[in-house]
Amino acid sequence: MNDHELEKHLRQTLRRCDAAEGFADGVLKRIAVEGREPAPRVPFWRWRSPVLRWAAIPALAAMIAGGVGYRIYERREQQEEAMIAKQQVMLALRITGNKLRLVKQKVKEAEGTKTENKL
Amino acid sequence: MKRIGILLIAVMGIVAGAAAQDVKMPVDLERLAAKASETTEVTLNGHMLQVAAKFMNDEGDAEARELVKKLKGIYVRSFQFDKIGEYSSADVDSIRTQLRSPLWEKVVGVHSKKDGENAEIYFKSDSGDQIAGLVIIAADPKELTIVHIDGPLNPSDLDKLGGDFGVPRIETPARPRQAKAGAQ
Numbered sequence: 001m002n003d004h005e006l007e008k009h010l011r012q013t014l015r016r017c018d019a020a021e022g023f024a025d026g027v028l029k030r031i032a033v034e035g036r037e038p039a040p041r042v043p044f045w046r047w048r049s050p051v052l053r054w055a056a057i058p059a060l061a062a063m064i065a066g067g068v069g070y071r072i073y074e075r076r077e078q079q080e081e082a083m084i085a086k087q088q089v090m091l092a093l094r095i096t097g098n099k100l101r102l103v104k105q106k107v108k109e110a111e112g113t114k115t116e117n118k119l
Numbered sequence: 120m121k122r123i124g125i126l127l128i129a130v131m132g133i134v135a136g137a138a139a140q141d142v143k144m145p146v147d148l149e150r151l152a153a154k155a156s157e158t159t160e161v162t163l164n165g166h167m168l169q170v171a172a173k174f175m176n177d178e179g180d181a182e183a184r185e186l187v188k189k190l191k192g193i194y195v196r197s198f199q200f201d202k203i204g205e206y207s208s209a210d211v212d213s214i215r216t217q218l219r220s221p222l223w224e225k226v227v228g229v230h231s232k233k234d235g236e237n238a239e240i241y242f243k244s245d246s247g248d249q250i251a252g253l254v255i256i257a258a259d260p261k262e263l264t265i266v267h268i269d270g271p272l273n274p275s276d277l278d279k280l281g282g283d284f285g286v287p288r289i290e291t292p293a294r295p296r297q298a299k300a301g302a303q
Contacts, residue, residue, distance in 0.1 A: 085171035
């Protein structure tokens with residue numbers, strides 16, 4: 001396809017033509033349907049059905065209680081973990097202290113033996 | 120030339136990584152737990168130490184808390200055996216090998232032929248007057264203990280550790296003086 005043919009082809013494809021009949025009406029109808037504002041959310045205490053209204057209250061209370069309960073459980077878990085960690089720290093420091101004292105004692109004994117040998 | 124540069128950087132990275140790598144408790148030690156009559160194992164990383172420090176609010180915890188807050192880890196393995204010869208020197212050798220790095224220095228080594236008790240203390244050197252880590256290997260015929268404290272320690276911390284630090288203080292309540300009681 002040479003340049004001339006290409007240009008001709010493009011002109012043919014992009015030529016101005018009228019829209020199909022009823023296109024404008026269709027567009028206006030869609031705008032009318034989609035452009036409508038969504039229905040406002042009604043809070044549960046204004047729900048028309050009393051069953052739904054009363055059922056929402058315990059559900060909300062259960063959710064709040066569940067959230068608080070989980071926080072308490074989480075906090076307790078953290079405290080337990082910290083207490084175990086603290087006990088382990090104290091145990092480790094105690095063992096370290098014991099071993100350091102043992103070494104100190106051994107060094108003293110060795111120094112004492114050396115002094116005795118010198119005398 | 121560019122390749123040599125990249126290779127050099129990689130080698131330097133590996134060397135730096137190896138230097139930064141800390142002492143690791145040998146896996147072989149876990150095997151000793153099966154033979155031991157009593158095993159104590161403490162593994163506390165920096166996070167756990169921070170968690171513990173937050174709850175060290177009892178009377179007499181202040182010194183320990185201050186020390187623990189700055190540490191990166193405490194690792195203890197202690198095994199007590201019913202019989203002599205349940206562990207060998209080879210069991211400790213892998214940790215000794217790690218301590219041969221130039222960062223570590225053996226500061227005390229006590230070997231008693233009489234009762235077969237051996238103890239070694241290693242310090243990890245740091246710029247300044249602080250110690251960056253401590254390893255204690257204490258071995259007697261029926262007990263083997265390895266302690267690794269990772270983190271900065273100053274001489275006063277060591278004094279406290281070797282003193283009554285870490286051991287819960289049992290204090291008898293002071294009796295009210297006779298004269299004071301009388302005055303009230």
